[in-house]
Amino acid sequence: MLQLRYFASLRESLGIGDEQVELPDNVHDLPGLTRWLQERDPTWKSALADSRLHVAINQEIVKVDAAIRDGDEIAWFPPVTGG
Amino acid sequence: MLQLRYFASLRESLGIGDEQVELPDNVHDLPGLTRWLQERDPTWKSALADSRLHVAINQEIVKVDAAIRDGDEIAWFPPVTGG
Amino acid sequence: MIRVQTEDFDAGAELEQLRSSHKGQAGAMVSFTGLVRDLNAGDTVTQMTLEHYPGMTEKALQRIEQVANERWELTATLIIHRVGPLTPNNNIVFVAAASCHREQAFRACEYMIDTLKTEAPFWKKETLSDGTRWVEQENSV
């Protein structure tokens, strides 16, 4: 299982803040997971196409080609604006 | 009349914090006043020889060759250490 | 120490705490307080809501504090960030550093707030008279 999380404007665009999905067989990295989500639903297709989005795996910011393992928590969010 | 003021370690070296003196006839600037004070008393002679001392005239820091006028308030003090 | 909370904080009490926890050792304390402004990008803001990523937020703040303590000689540091609905002039964030040397305290405090603003997962949403909008990164204070 993967724990997926969406924050802020992305959460609002998608209409959900988190979901659990089975790790798809052919998904081994972030580009693969993103593609799988985009093919699953047109809302994800456009929302995850935003190049400004950051991704954290297990609560650490990762690069765009990061590996994905079963059990990971993957979060997408826009640039942070706290402080 | 001149109002003379001494602060901090200089005040302690001289034993007084302020005094009033008549403006000497031949004194027109700070070097002249300093010389006059040093000739007046050996304690002043050594104490005012400290090149680190700052001088303020009428509560504004001045350069070593500043002019002196009757009625001025002249203060000598070591480098400041507040804050 | 780091804290993420919905409640307000008392900057004076926090500074007092920072001071008394290191009696006589620190000569300098520098603090930054971030406040909700009533105007942003020319529009009147009536409310500001802070969303965050629980878990990751705490890790990010702890790392910021840790790096600051590695880079500078500090006797104490503190980061407090509020989340949830806030109104103009409310406190948002408080960052403080205590040190024997004022320059170290300034550099550490500024580093912590600068890094928080680019790395800690908080997002601001403004309520204006005619709707809401998410704050863009370049608009933040």
Place this chain on the structure above:
Amino acid sequence: MIRVQTEDFDAGAELEQLRSSHKGQAGAMVSFTGLVRDLNAGDTVTQMTLEHYPGMTEKALQRIEQVANERWELTATLIIHRVGPLTPNNNIVFVAAASCHREQAFRACEYMIDTLKTEAPFWKKETLSDGTRWVEQENSV
């Protein structure tokens, strides 16, 4: 605003005052608090006495505040300096700047305390276990 006083100050109350005097305009407040350390140049300090030049002190602090307000975009500034006898961990000085922009507040606050330390006529005398000594400029925090 500037104040020279023998009494202690409450940093929190001062920050609160700074904040409420500019409701909603300032997004950032930076403060510096200077404290009496219990150790200086390796020696235990039991008391610290602050001497100043009444009249010139106020002028110097006002000029520092004025220059800060000319150089940076500030909504409020404050300088408080204590004089007379103090003990370790006591407050000595409080400098604060409020601005719409945090970088401006940091620069202004640091400018004010840096300039105060080189231009405002205050002198520190320490009481040690075996006597007293005037603090030398290079030893100050």
